[in-house]
Amino acid sequence: MNFRSDNEAPINTTILNAIIKANQGFEESYGYDTYSDHFTAQCQQLFQCWCEVLPLVTGTAANSIGMTLACPPYGSILCHEQAHLNADECGAPEFFTGGAKLISMPGDHGKIDLDFLENYLSHTGAHGEHESLPSVISITQCTEAGTLYTLKELKQLNEIKQKYNLSLHMDGARFANAVVGLGCSAAEMTWQTGIDMLSFGATKNGAMMAEALIIFNPHLTKQIKRLRKRSGHLISKMRFVSSQLNAYVNNDLWLELAQHANLMAQKFFQATQSTITFVHPVEANEVFCQLPVKVIDKIREEGFKFHVWPGSNDIIRLVFSHATAEADVAKLTQSVLSQLN
């Protein structure tokens, strides 16, 4: 019973069948196939706007290419200290941008403290060319703590972005869980609140390996295809990436899968909230809770898989996915509660 990561979940069968269906005859290579064209059209419909779409196979590539578009080598990228970009990409954004500086920001529950950000920005510039030029704010939605920036917070970020003439990037590795969690539209969550670029994740929510960088700001699309090539992400048989993405958004499958994942997290939360301590609000499909070490050991012995959060020995992360069985959530709940009673 795996609550370790949505990356460990299987491929959704509709998506797998779409790959098999795409495996017929010949198609133009390197992204000039009909599946890739169709995905761009699907995104324009989904987001209700013009956008440039770049199918990719990892979120790290989406984030890094996005940073390269908006941040010069002498620029800086402002992100939360726990951001995947900062903590889990082994310097890829710095590498791809040719040396841009990542400035990590504090903030509760995985969200950048907006007062800190504004204060930081208001003090930049005093050292002239001796300091990196603030260029991009990157936020993660859902955050690494499983929480969500509200639409009001996104609007505040947009005001800061405009005041300091920056670009705004959203790492949406779990974008579907965020849209379901906030109950808003994909458009409201992104370009309508000033998001210039979105790393649109599908892998964690049912795809085999498919992500996309979606750019809403036409000023940021220059040489995007060359940047993808240089990153080693111009997949020759791109139709098998794009066919996954088409099936993912078709008939709102992406939302259906995320609804299930979020619901499973809520079921666990509702059943245990009066007994255990939750470290962060439960707003999507990731749950962080604090348990006595002996309880953690015991539930692990019973066959439940999860991560003990680095830097602690009594905080665990539980990830609920599109493939999490309700019966397994009930078993986990039962196991945790019986150890505590």
Ligand SMILES: Cc1ncc(COP(=O)(O)O)c(C=O)c1O
């Ligand atoms: C917040 C976030 N961003 C991006 C990624 C993308 O990572 P990868 O390069 O492994 O696809 C992940 C995956 O764990 C993530 O959690």
